[in-house]
Each structure stands twice: as structure tokens, then as C-alpha cells.
Amino acid sequence: MIYEDLEIEKARKLFSGECKFIAAAVNSNAVPDEDCYEIAFAGRSNVGKSSLVNALTNRKTLARTSQTPGRTRQLIFFQLEYNITKLRLVDLPGYGYAKAPKKDIQSWTSLTVKYLKGRPSLRTICLLIDSRRGVGVYDELIMKELDKAAVSWIVILTKADKLTSEEIENIKDKTTKIISSHPAAYPEIIVTSSLKTEGIPLLRTYLASLS
Ligand SMILES: Nc1nc2c(ncn2[C@@H]2O[C@H](COP(=O)(O)OP(=O)(O)OP(=O)(O)O)[C@@H](O)[C@H]2O)c(=O)[nH]1
Ligand SMILES: [Mg+2]
Numbered sequence: 001m002i003y004e005d006l007e008i009e010k011a012r013k014l015f016s017g018e019c020k021f022i023a024a025a026v027n028s029n030a031v032p033d034e035d036c037y038e039i040a041f042a043g044r045s046n047v048g049k050s051s052l053v054n055a056l057t058n059r060k061t062l063a064r065t066s067q068t069p070g071r072t073r074q075l076i077f078f079q080l081e082y083n084i085t086k087l088r089l090v091d092l093p094g095y096g097y098a099k100a101p102k103k104d105i106q107s108w109t110s111l112t113v114k115y116l117k118g119r120p121s122l123r124t125i126c127l128l129i130d131s132r133r134g135v136g137v138y139d140e141l142i143m144k145e146l147d148k149a150a151v152s153w154i155v156i157l158t159k160a161d162k163l164t165s166e167e168i169e170n171i172k173d174k175t176t177k178i179i180s181s182h183p184a185a186y187p188e189i190i191v192t193s194s195l196k197t198e199g200i201p202l203l204r205t206y207l208a209s210l211s
Contacts (some may be wrong), residue, residue, distance in 0.1 A: 011208035017082030025075040034121035036086035043128030045094030048158040055194035087211045096138035116149040123210040125153040147184045154186035161193040
């Protein structure tokens with residue numbers, strides 16, 4: 001991914017502009033009207049979705065984060081505004097945490113997939129993978145759901161600060177191979193650390209380029 005200075009600057013301005021919480025939806029009937037583009041963040045519980053939303057918007061406490069998995073149980077909508085550009089960030093509930101993970105996946109599916117499938121304003125889904133754990137069984141299931149949703153998705157590796165650069169290269173290669181068999185996946189991966197803000201400007205620019 002290579003971007004021009006102008007695009008990088010546009011992204012920086014959009015993500016440092018106004019950002020407000022607009023809704024927390026427990027079911028697909030409660031989601032706000034589609035009046036601007038949206039980007040959704042999906043991934044296992046505790047993978048760092050809420051932390052990534054905070055890092056992107058440069059706000060420490062916009063999305064609630066927690067050391068206890070299962071913190072975010074609703075679809076949480078945040079809206080960025082800069083001049084006439086608007087973009088919504090949607091923090092999705094995590095999956096794979098409950099003691100009965102299969103049941104947990106089913107409830108994730110019924111709540112979230114309904115939203116993902118019927119949302120023309122959704123530009124992409126960021127699927128977060130913990131760089132220490134790699135792609136797990138439940139991530140594979142979700143990838144299949146995402147392929148069916150007819151929305152493009154991109155893998156974001158999180159918590160890169162916990163790995164050496166050699167380990168990062170390994171997990172990047174492994175993950176790239178896995179996504180190559182998924183038709184709706186963006187072929188490149190973005191490596192991030194919300195703690196060290198690594199990869200955050202690149203991800204902002206990619207997301208802003210879709211708006
Ligand atoms: N070292 C490190 N820790 C991180 C990073 N991002 C998140 N964490 C930690 O991981 C834990 C979970 O982060 P959250 O952002 O709450 O995860 P989540 O995916 O929103 O979790 P759920 O809402 O439960 O699905 C917290 O303790 C964070 O501080 C990172 O980039 N580096
Ligand atoms: Mg969360």
C-alpha cells in the first residue's frame with residue numbers, strides 16, 4: 001500500500017476531526033440510518049478492537065476497553081466528521097469467548113451478520129487477528145461468514161509490540177497464505193500496535209481512501 005502525501009493528510013485530518021458516539025445497538029433493528037460510509041471492526045474477544053478504534057481516533061477512552069474478554073456486547077457506532085466528510089466506525093462484539101464458544105459464534109452470527117449483510121453503506125470490515133495467536137478455528141468460521149456477506153474485508157494484525165520483527169514477518173506470511181483462499185479478503189495485511197501506534201497512520205489512510 002503506497003499513498004500520496006495528500007491522501008495521508010486527508011486521513012490525518014479526518015481522524016483528528018470531531019468524533020462522537022452515536023448509537024449502541026443490541027439488534028439489527030436498532031442500528032442508525034445509513035447516511036454515511038461505515039467501517040466495522042470484527043475479531044475475537046480481547047483481540048484489541050476497541051483499543052484500535054481509540055488509537056485511530058487518537059482518543060484514549062472513546063471506546064471502552066477491558067482486560068476481561070467480552071466487554072463490547074453491542075454494535076457501537078462512532079462518527080467522524082471533518083468538513084463535509086463523514087465516516088462511521090463500528091465496534092462489533094467479539095466472538096469465541098464464552099464457555100460454549102459454538103453458541104457464542106451462533107449469537108455473534110445472528111446479531112452481527114444480519115447487520116453486515118444488509119448494509120450497502122459498509123465499505124469494509126477490518127478483521128482483527130492477535131499477532132501472537134494467529135488465525136484460529138473461530139476466525140476461520142468468521143472469514144467464511146464474511147465471504148458470504150459480499151463486503152470486502154481486510155486482516156489487521158494487532159498487538160505487534162509483543163513480537164519481534166522476525167516473528168511479525170512469520171505471522172504476516174502465514175496469514176497472507178490463509179487469506180489468499182478467501183475471495184472477499186483484501187490481499188494485503190496491516191500490522192498494528194495500538195499501544196505504540198504502529199501501523200495506525202497507514203490504516204487511517206487506507207480507511208479514509210474508501211470514504
Ligand atoms: N500490548 C498491547 N496490548 C493491547 C493492544 N491493543 C489492546 N491491548 C490490550 O488487550 C486487551 C483487550 O483490548 P480491547 O480493545 O478491550 O479488546 P476488544 O477486542 O475490544 O475486546 P471485546 O470488546 O471483549 O471483544 C486490553 O487489556 C488492552 O489493553 C496493543 O496494541 N498492544
Ligand atoms: Mg471491545
